[in-house]
Amino acid sequence: MPESPEQSSLDSYNPKEFDTPIYSVDIAIFTLHEGQLKVLMVERNEYPYKDYWALPGGFVDLKKDSNINATARRKLVSKTGVDAPLLEQVSTIGNAHRDPRHWSITTLYMALIPYAPTAEFIEAVNEARWFPIEEIEQLQLAFDHSELLQLARERLKNKTAYTVLPIHVLKRPFSLSQLQKAFELLMDTELEKKSFRRRLLNADVLKEVGEGIPDGGKGRPAALYEPADGSENHLFVRVFGD
Amino acid sequence: MPESPEQSSLDSYNPKEFDTPIYSVDIAIFTLHEGQLKVLMVERNEYPYKDYWALPGGFVDLKKDSNINATARRKLVSKTGVDAPLLEQVSTIGNAHRDPRHWSITTLYMALIPYAPTAEFIEAVNEARWFPIEEIEQLQLAFDHSELLQLARERLKNKTAYTVLPIHVLKRPFSLSQLQKAFELLMDTELEKKSFRRRLLNADVLKEVGEGIPDGGKGRPAALYEPADGSENHLFVRVFGD
DNA sequence: GCAATAGTGTCTGTTAGACAATATGCG
DNA sequence: CGCATATTGTCTAACAGACACTATTGC
Helix, strand or coil: CCCCHHHHCHHHCCHHHHCCCEEEEEEEEEEEECCEEEEEEEECCCCCCCCCEECCEEECCCCCCCEHHHHHHHHHHHHHCCCCCEEEEEEEEEEEEEECCEEEEEEEEEEECCCHHHHHHHHHCCCEEEEEHHHHCCCCCCCCHHHHHHHHHHHHHHHHCCCCHHHHHCCCCEEHHHHHHHHHHHHCCCCCHHHHHHHHHHCCCEEEEEEECCCCCCCCCEEEEEECCCHHHCCCCECCCC | CCCCHHHCCCCCCCCCCCCCCEEEEEEEEEEEECCEEEEEEEECCCCCCCCCEECCEEECCCCCCCEHHHHHHHHHHHHHCCCCCEEEEEEEEEEEEEECCEEEEEEEEEEECCCHHHHHHHHHCCCEEEEEHHHHCCCCCCCCHHHHHHHHHHHHHHHHCCCCHHHHHCCCCEEHHHHHHHHHHHHCCCCCHHHHHHHHHHCCCEEEEEEECCCCCCCCCEEEEEECCCHHHCCCCECCCC
């Protein structure tokens, strides 16, 4: 950290208050599109890691942000153009080497969002792009963002097994088949149709809002659902897909 | 990035305007003693909140700590005299008002530790003290530490329902009855004896290491156990005590 | 009718809850 | 023996996995 600007004037300040690490937030924003789980990445245009892909993120704005969740939300909105139905903390990682310039700390968030409302905005600002998750896992990302992404991906998988998290990546209303597909992509495993339907329908987390043929356009029309009030917090007593 | 910390003017340093928040860690250290769940608190001897009880915690030492977990562990050891068998992150809280002096962020950890090895050390350094959890919930704590403690308490309760977390508050070896008591205190609920034994014995998380009468001293001798290798990570597919 | 998708019936296996019953130690 | 604690037996209920089956649409 010799190049850190704080270092030069350290002597004149109380080290206990002043010698503090750099703090930022990073967000893994997930969606579903073309039958794939995708994550939003931004291309860095500054050193270090210039031209590398990175998770969206940034520093706390002490004037604008009343808390760190607000920081995450502000960054999310600035990249996607809209708010996300799910934004939550995953973990905080801090060490001496993750940023070559500083001892630095980041709080990692994950967000889930339906693809549609973001598509146009993201096309317009060319620094951001949706990547299929398998594709991004091949690339070398900026800083420790490969590890951060891995952490978020794990959390996503785990929580999907005992919550209704995947409702947040779907446009409303949705059919049970679409919802099952969302569960399967987020968990990265196949689920048994009958078990899936029984579990969701018995849990009182969905309300039926009609019937129709979802976008694909073939076969028998499906019942369409929206999340019931408070369903976001539903916890199943047993994990699913084991 | 416009929000890069390098832009700040160090010459006119003012904690409230400096553009990076203050960062610290706080730890809720739990143990079991006298049939109660207890938490370690320290008395502040500086303003603000002088003479208030607070969670142990402190700032990252950029020289000593290679990462924030190391910061937490260092603080833990300095208060208890020993390392803890379980130390994990709960959540990170940051906002403009939790510390009256600064926009500040803390990463909250929780730790579990058997009572015995800590007792002597804590008696010797009079700034720290074990409080029964019910007692501390009545007191007004420093900063937002009541809320932090509440968060850690909730996490403890929730994780006990699908892991073997409570093995970390017991001295080894322990009997199943002692372990059940630990589960009950951490979850704050009574458990059914047969269900408890079946669950633990079928999960392959304990190894029998003998037989004896634990400290109480009455009744039939019990089989004694220690955690099996890797048992700390065991996840039950179903939550317990519902 | 056929293809494609939605939805159901039913059997099995696992595991928690309830609670009665039995076992082993000490005095 | 009687008390205290440990350990087991057994029935029931909830719910996931498996998989075959029926239902409804468009062509």
